[in-house]
Amino acid sequence: MPAVSFEQVSKTFQGPRGPLRALDAVHFDIRQGEFFGLLGPNGAGKTTLISILAGLARASSGQVRVMGHDVVTDYAAARMALGIVPQELVFDPFFSVRETLRIQSGYFGLRHNDAWIDELLDELGLADKAGANMRQLSGGMKRRVLVAQALVHRPPVIVLDEPTAGVDVELRQTLWQFIAGLNREGHTVLLTTHYLEEAEALCSRIAMLKQGRVVALDRTANLLAGTASTMLRFKTDQPLPAALAAQARVTGRIVQLKAHDAAEVETLLAALRAAGVKIEDLEIGRADLEDVFLEIMQGAPAIEAMA
Numbered sequence: 001m002p003a004v005s006f007e008q009v010s011k012t013f014q015g016p017r018g019p020l021r022a023l024d025a026v027h028f029d030i031r032q033g034e035f036f037g038l039l040g041p042n043g044a045g046k047t048t049l050i051s052i053l054a055g056l057a058r059a060s061s062g063q064v065r066v067m068g069h070d071v072v073t074d075y076a077a078a079r080m081a082l083g084i085v086p087q088e089l090v091f092d093p094f095f096s097v098r099e100t101l102r103i104q105s106g107y108f109g110l111r112h113n114d115a116w117i118d119e120l121l122d123e124l125g126l127a128d129k130a131g132a133n134m135r136q137l138s139g140g141m142k143r144r145v146l147v148a149q150a151l152v153h154r155p156p157v158i159v160l161d162e163p164t165a166g167v168d169v170e171l172r173q174t175l176w177q178f179i180a181g182l183n184r185e186g187h188t189v190l191l192t193t194h195y196l197e198e199a200e201a202l203c204s205r206i207a208m209l210k211q212g213r214v215v216a217l218d219r220t221a222n223l224l225a226g227t228a229s230t231m232l233r234f235k236t237d238q239p240l241p242a243a244l245a246a247q248a249r250v251t252g253r254i255v256q257l258k259a260h261d262a263a264e265v266e267t268l269l270a271a272l273r274a275a276g277v278k279i280e281d282l283e284i285g286r287a288d289l290e291d292v293f294l295e296i297m298q299g300a301p302a303i304e305a306m307a
Contacts, residue, residue, distance in 0.1 A: 009023055025213070036204070039209070045209050050161050054082065104149045147163065197288070205217075
C-alpha cells in the first residue's frame with residue numbers, strides 16, 4: 001500500500017477569463033518510508049496538489065489516498081495520518097509555544113502528550129522558548145513551532161511545503177537532521193522546495209510539475225545521470241558569442257555551460273578563446289539537480305508517471 005497515492009488528479013478554477021486548469025491528470029504514488037521531492041516553478045501546481053492532499057481543496061476529478069484512506073470520503077483517518085508544515089506562518093498570538101502544541105495534540109484526541117512535546121521542543125531548539133508567547137518569536141522560531149505542530153501526533157506521513165523558505169542556516173541544518181532521523185525510523189516525507197540542493201541531498205525520488213502536469217518522475221540518481229555529466233563554470237565581464245550565449249545559463253557574472261565529455265569542454269574553451277572572452281575562476285564539475293531541473297522545464301513534455 002502506498003503512503004500517498006495521486007490517481008489522475010485534476011483541478012480547475014474559474015478565473016475572470018474562463019476556466020484555469022491548475023492540475024492536469026497528476027498520477028503517481030509515494031512509497032512508505034520514502035523521502036520524496038515535489039519540484040516545479042511557481043504556478044506549477046505544487047501547493048494546489050498539497051491543498052487537495054490536506055483536504056483544504058477538492059479535486060475536480062481523480063482520487064487522493066493517504067495510507068489507503070480517501071481524503072474526501074475518509075477524511076478524518078487521512079488527516080490523522082498526515083503532518084503538514086505549510087508555507088505560511090500561521091499561528092495563534094494568544095498562546096505560548098507549549099500551549100500551542102498541547103492544543104494541537106487535543107485536535108487529534110491526544111492527552112498526556114507532554115513527553116513527546118518536550119522531545120520536539122528539544123530537537124527543534126525550542127526548549128528555552130516553551131513558555132514564550134507565539135507573537136514574541138522570530139520568523140525562524142515560528143517556523144520551528146509549525147514543524148512541531150505538524151509532528152505532535154506522530155503522523156506516518158510528513159508533508160513539508162517550502163519548510164526552509166527565508167530561514168537561517170542553523171534552522172535548516174537542525175530541521176533536516178531531525179526529519180532525516182524520522183525518515184530513517186520509517187516516516188514518509190514529501191518535500192516541496194526551491195532549494196534544489198536540499199532536494200538533491202535528501203530525496204531518493206523526485207517528481208517535477210510543469211503547468212499542472214508531471215514532466216519528470218524518477219530516482220534522483222537517474223535524473224542526474226540523464227543530463228550532461230559535466231558543467232563548465234566561470235566568471236566573465238564580456239558578452240558571449242551568440243552560439244554560446246544561446247546554450248549558457250548566466251547569473252550576473254557567472255556563466256555555466258554544459259558539456260557531455262572532455263572533448264566538448266575543450267571545444268567550448270577554444271570557442272571562448274577565439275571570441276576573445278576573458279574568463280576567471282574556471283571550474284569544471286558535474287551537473288547538479290538545478291541543471292536537470294532547468295533542462296526539463298525548458299522543453300520536456302508531460303510523461304506517463306512511472307511506478
